[in-house]
Amino acid sequence: MIYTGINLGIIASAIIIILGVSQNISVGILLMACWLLFVIISLTKGYSIKSIFEMSILGGRKSFVVVEILLLIGAVTGAWMVSGTIPGIVYYSLHFIQPNTFILLTFIICCAVSFLLGSATGTASVVGLPLIIIARGGDVNLNIAAGAIIAGVYFGDRCSPMSSSAALVANLTDTNLFQNIRNMLYSSLAPFILSLGFYYELSRLNPLKVGNNNLPQEILRTFKIEYLVLIPIVVILVLSFRKISIKYSMFLSVFAAFVIAVIVQGYPPLEVMKDILFGFKLNSHSFLQNILAGGGVISMVKACVIVFIACCLAGILEGINAFDGIKNVLHSKKPTGPLLYGITAMLSTLTAALGCSQSIAVVMTNQIMKDCYLQENYRFALDIENSCILTSALIPWNVAALLCTTTLGVSLYGFIPYAFYLYSFPMVYFLSFFFKFKEKIKKTNPDHNFNGIYPR
Numbered sequence: 001m002i003y004t005g006i007n008l009g010i011i012a013s014a015i016i017i018i019l020g021v022s023q024n025i026s027v028g029i030l031l032m033a034c035w036l037l038f039v040i041i042s043l044t045k046g047y048s049i050k051s052i053f054e055m056s057i058l059g060g061r062k063s064f065v066v067v068e069i070l071l072l073i074g075a076v077t078g079a080w081m082v083s084g085t086i087p088g089i090v091y092y093s094l095h096f097i098q099p100n101t102f103i104l105l106t107f108i109i110c111c112a113v114s115f116l117l118g119s120a121t122g123t124a125s126v127v128g129l130p131l132i133i134i135a136r137g138g139d140v141n142l143n144i145a146a147g148a149i150i151a152g153v154y155f156g157d158r159c160s161p162m163s164s165s166a167a168l169v170a171n172l173t174d175t176n177l178f179q180n181i182r183n184m185l186y187s188s189l190a191p192f193i194l195s196l197g198f199y200y201e202l203s204r205l206n207p208l209k210v211g212n213n214n215l216p217q218e219i220l221r222t223f224k225i226e227y228l229v230l231i232p233i234v235v236i237l238v239l240s241f242r243k244i245s246i247k248y249s250m251f252l253s254v255f256a257a258f259v260i261a262v263i264v265q266g267y268p269p270l271e272v273m274k275d276i277l278f279g280f281k282l283n284s285h286s287f288l289q290n291i292l293a294g295g296g297v298i299s300m301v302k303a304c305v306i307v308f309i310a311c312c313l314a315g316i317l318e319g320i321n322a323f324d325g326i327k328n329v330l331h332s333k334k335p336t337g338p339l340l341y342g343i344t345a346m347l348s349t350l351t352a353a354l355g356c357s358q359s360i361a362v363v364m365t366n367q368i369m370k371d372c373y374l375q376e377n378y379r380f381a382l383d384i385e386n387s388c389i390l391t392s393a394l395i396p397w398n399v400a401a402l403l404c405t406t407t408l409g410v411s412l413y414g415f416i417p418y419a420f421y422l423y424s425f426p427m428v429y430f431l432s433f434f435f436k437f438k439e440k441i442k443k444t445n446p447d448h449n450f451n452g453i454y455p456r
Helices: 004-022 027-044 049-061 064-083 085-093 099-117 120-137 142-159 164-173 177-205 215-222 227-241 246-263 269-278 297-319 324-333 337-355 358-373 377-385 388-394 399-408 420-432 438-444
Strands: none
Touching: 004 027, 004 324, 004 337, 027 049, 027 297, 049 297, 064 085, 064 120, 064 227, 064 246, 064 269, 064 297, 064 399, 085 120, 085 215, 085 227, 099 120, 099 142, 099 177, 099 227, 120 142, 120 227, 120 246, 120 399, 142 164, 142 177, 142 388, 142 399, 142 420, 164 177, 164 358, 164 377, 177 377, 177 420, 227 246, 246 269, 269 297, 297 337, 297 358, 297 399, 324 358, 337 358, 337 377, 337 388, 337 420, 358 377, 358 388, 377 388, 388 399, 388 420
């Protein structure tokens, strides 16, 4: 069979990545090994070296937008550090955060901001980074804090009216965005409530230890904290509400932070530029040296390389139609009911792992599964939103996870057990197919034809 080699390659790639991750081998090296494997497979299928190279470059070019954002995130982090923006957010936040509910508040804050911004990356930068710094200063397990943050930022990335992924799904499935949002909010009630309980318990077991350090006082001794230092974050928030591209928002925020660092904090312009490029580091001897540090454009180079290799691999997979064999089998079997969602969830996770991008996973899943849904467009849209939009953020080498972990400066893998909302959601949603919710939904909107959101 023509697809046997490709299917074996997909299985082998999964094994390479899983075993490599378990041995702490660099994700970039693992993806390069998978790329070389599919180069060999493509050669055996009759593709020339030139065509394989062109497929790789075509895929690699798709990484440039993400690379730009990654580099800007590095610049934003460095600029916000030296300008006092992040120290200011941390200082003001410590006045109302309760130690015994820190993890729970972290999740709720990230959910709220991500719903307003519609961007996981923007939310991770705006509130996620200050929260992870508070966690570091308060001796909270960083993996737990990162799990709550990443789970929260993808709450809004999934169902915000401003979310690009929600718009992409609506466009591909030919559905109404706002009807999709209503369906998504309804289906998120149970997982969200369960997550509140999960993060409350984690908060109780891992309280913020603010009494054991002088973090607020040390921040005041090191930085000039006044409301002006919050201008860079206001720039991003306002421009995001105005639907200005996140790239332009970040650039203008960096510029605002540069001016504040020079005028308010009194740093020389060349030193500020150095911190933006190479990362911020305090010169004074203070325990803040290990808490308020990092960022910089250069810090993102490794992540940029991983994204580029991932997109090169996705380019080959797309070019050789790697998933056509799976598509043909599914169309012949015609799965229905809970099995249909189960297959969509597993397939979307596979495409998210091999395509290494949330968007690529959505597009591939749509191409493979759309004929299986027999015009049930709204159910198809909801199934995609409740699978690869969330599971992409659980795959360490996927851009969805990589952007957040790199921004927060945390482990690529350690957050996964604590991102409860992301992995509990698909399980709860799958179980919901065993209950008849269709009539309940119709009662909330009797004039709308829900087009079979729940199983026949």
